[in-house]
Structure formats: structure tokens, C-alpha cells
Amino acid sequence: MKNSTSHVLYAVLLAIGLFAFGTAGYMILLGWTLLDSMYMTTITLATVGFREIGELNDAGRIFTMLLIGGGIVTVAYAVHVLVEYVVPENILFGLGRRRMRKRLARLKDHIIICGYGKIGQHVVDEFRGSGRNCVIIDRDAPEEHSTEDMIFVKGDATDEEMLMEAGLERAGCLVAAVGTDADNLFITMTARIANPGLKIVSRATDARVRARLQRAGADSVVLPYEIGGRRIAAMALKPSVCEFLDMTVTTGGEEMRIEEIDVPGASGLEGCDMLSADIRRRTGAIILAVKRSDGRMITNPNTDLVIQAGDKLLALGMSDQINAVRNLAQSGKEIS
Structure with missing residues (x-):
């Protein structure tokens, strides 16, 4: 609301400044009185079509065209600010959600990524440019960063209704990368029941949970700490092999x-x-x-x-x- 109020103030100041600019312009360019200049500025900005105060020379005509253009821009900005200020935020949010649901309903064989923390962000980066549509669900998902093939959805990935809204039954792959093993286990079970043919990759922090995730339906279970440890050792012992593997699994470039x-x-x-x-x-x-x-x-x-x-x-x-x-x-x- 604070930003909306400041935008309203900017719109008012812009309108006052444009009116003052028009009045001063007519006084300087055409030598009209203050009242005549104010009247001419008013009918120009209001586009009511009344006759001019006097004959306009070339400079006056050019100035009037510029003034009309400035008025159109100002009115457009003022309407935008007014809608943003008057219409409740939840209504705007609801309209955005409705558009998002329409996009999600058209997806098929896409990838659902549950969690946009440190692991989830790296997963998303790897999928960028892959040509696959992705839906990223997180409580703090930056929905404003959504693109044509990357749709960020703010919500709870453990909520079955949210997963269904993301097109779980039509998805080709799901990545469970939220913060806790319990949540990843629940997401995996929910996804496997809803879509038996779905490819499921789950993150785990505790090696003892690996078997449970596999029984719940995960096709692959990734333990970041275990992989990180192996990676560090491999870089120390076989750096050329690691460099080659890095080069061959990259998703971008030639x-x-x-x-x-x-x-x-x-x-x-x-x-x-x-x-x-x-x-x-x-x-x-x-x-x-x-x-x-x-x-x-x-x-x-x-x-x-x-x-x-x-x-x-x-x-x-x-x-x-x-x-x-x-x-x-x-x-x-x-x-x-």
C-alpha cells in the first residue's frame, strides 16, 4: 500500500507539472495572458475540442502536439496507478492466479520441481534452455520471474491440491527437493499414487531414508552430502576425469x-x-x-x-x- 500511495503522489505531481508546463509554454511562445494560457492548456489536455483562444503559429502547433502526447502518457500512468491503488491486492492476485492456472492446464510431459532452496535453484538452472517446460513450487517462489518455459508457483509442495494444480497427473518427471526428508517422502508417495508412470527423483539428507524413498516410489534418490564428498575426493585424485565429465554433462553451449x-x-x-x-x-x-x-x-x-x-x-x-x-x-x- 505504501508503494501505491507514493505512485498516486507521483501521478498527481506529474499532472500538476504538465499543466504548469503547458501554461508557461503558451505564455512564452504566444504571449498570452495567464488565464488564457491556463484555459488553452485545460482544453488541450481534456481534448474537449473547444476553439483555440487565438491563432496558433508553427511553434504553437508543435507545442500543442507535444502537450497532447504528454497528456496521453500522464492519463495512462494515472489510470494504471488508480487501478493498482483502488482494486484490492487479492483481486489482482486472483486474476494472476487464474492466468497461471490456464497455462498449467495446457502443460503435458513437463517437469515439476518441488522446492526452490539452494538445491532447487541449481536444479532449475540446469533445466534452463533444455526445451522442457518446468513448474517450480515453493512457499517463496518468485512468481514474477516466470518465463515461457519456467513457471514459478508460490505454494506448499506437500499440498496434494497444489501438486494437482501443477499438472501432476500429466507430468513426465518430478523432482522432490524441499528441505526435509519427511516432506520429500510425502511428495514422492503422493506423486507415485497420482501418476504411476512418473519419473521421480528425490533429494535426501539422511542415507537411512534412501530405502524408504525408493519404497515410496522414487526412481532415484540423491544425497547431496554424499555426492559432494565423492566429488571432492574425485577432484583431488582424478581432476582430468572430473573436468571431462563436467564438459560432457553440460546443458548449454556447443x-x-x-x-x-x-x-x-x-x-x-x-x-x-x-x-x-x-x-x-x-x-x-x-x-x-x-x-x-x-x-x-x-x-x-x-x-x-x-x-x-x-x-x-x-x-x-x-x-x-x-x-x-x-x-x-x-x-x-x-x-x-
Whole structure:
């Protein structure tokens, strides 16, 4: 309310200043009296269409056009301030929420990120520019920072109704990264019941909670302190390996990276062995591993390994090479 009051004061001062400017302008440029100048300024700003006090020269016409333009800007600003001051904040908030709900209702196969603390902020940064729509839920979510593909929602991520509003039943992935293990456990259970096919990644601070989260439905459980400790040790013992891995898992830029690529049922790669697929020659990318639909990971696959529908190919390459592998996997043309 304090800001709204100051804006109202600015609008009033702006209107008074514009009126004084118009009056002074007519007095100086045309030599009119104070009363005539005030009258001319009034009918100009009010755009009522009354006849001018006297004949306007070129300077007078140009000044009048500038005065009308200033009046339009001032009126627009004053209306905006008045609406902001008079209309209750909860009504404006409700209108914003209604628009947000419409956007959320259109989302499908998106990512829901629960929690925007230190961990959640890094998660969001990694998803930026990924091409995936994301909904971030947090009690202190900066809704004003929402973009076309990043929607911030202020609310309690443990509230089932809030998760449903975020499109839980249509989402493709959920990240539970709120502050406590108990809340992450509840979010995971709620999400798994509502969407059995959902990919769920949960944060945990206590290693003893890992098994509970997995039983509750988490596909992956991440312990930041455990990963941080391993990372520090790896940087000390194998710095070049860490540098390479950092370079390959980056989501931005044109550096070489590792991506997983799905092999659909109608893929031309289905039924081909690695030798006949010849992905390296066709695309320039290297297949580091193949993950079967049952979860088995086959690293450094042999040339006689047969690619099956439902496999995930872990490919290493530049952006254009990764895209070439993806196009090859999605193509229905037989490999010859």
C-alpha cells in the first residue's frame, strides 16, 4: 500500500507539472495572458475540442502536439496507478492466479520441481534452455520471474491440491527437493499414487531414508552430502576425469556432451546390431552404453549387441552429432 500511495503522489505531481508546463509554454511562445494560457492548456489536455483562444503559429502547433502526447502518457500512468491503488491486492492476485492456472492446464510431459532452496535453484538452472517446460513450487517462489518455459508457483509442495494444480497427473518427471526428508517422502508417495508412470527423483539428507524413498516410489534418490564428498575426493585424485565429465554433462553451449536417446518401437535401429547400425560413422557420435528396458546397463557395447525397442542409447558427441543419433533412432527407415 505504501508503494501505491507514493505512485498516486507521483501521478498527481506529474499532472500538476504538465499543466504548469503547458501554461508557461503558451505564455512564452504566444504571449498570452495567464488565464488564457491556463484555459488553452485545460482544453488541450481534456481534448474537449473547444476553439483555440487565438491563432496558433508553427511553434504553437508543435507545442500543442507535444502537450497532447504528454497528456496521453500522464492519463495512462494515472489510470494504471488508480487501478493498482483502488482494486484490492487479492483481486489482482486472483486474476494472476487464474492466468497461471490456464497455462498449467495446457502443460503435458513437463517437469515439476518441488522446492526452490539452494538445491532447487541449481536444479532449475540446469533445466534452463533444455526445451522442457518446468513448474517450480515453493512457499517463496518468485512468481514474477516466470518465463515461457519456467513457471514459478508460490505454494506448499506437500499440498496434494497444489501438486494437482501443477499438472501432476500429466507430468513426465518430478523432482522432490524441499528441505526435509519427511516432506520429500510425502511428495514422492503422493506423486507415485497420482501418476504411476512418473519419473521421480528425490533429494535426501539422511542415507537411512534412501530405502524408504525408493519404497515410496522414487526412481532415484540423491544425497547431496554424499555426492559432494565423492566429488571432492574425485577432484583431488582424478581432476582430468572430473573436468571431462563436467564438459560432457553440460546443458548449454556447443561443448561435447552425453545424452540419452530413446529407441522407439518403429525405429529403423530396432533389430540391428551395433556393427550394422554403424552409428559412429553415420553420425560422428560414440555410443558409450545401452540401457535395456528392464534397467540393465550395458557399457561399451560389443559390435554384436542387438538394439531393441525401448532401449536408451547413451551417446557422446557434439550437439549436431547428438541430434543426428536422435533422428536416426526416430526414423522408421531400415538401416542398410
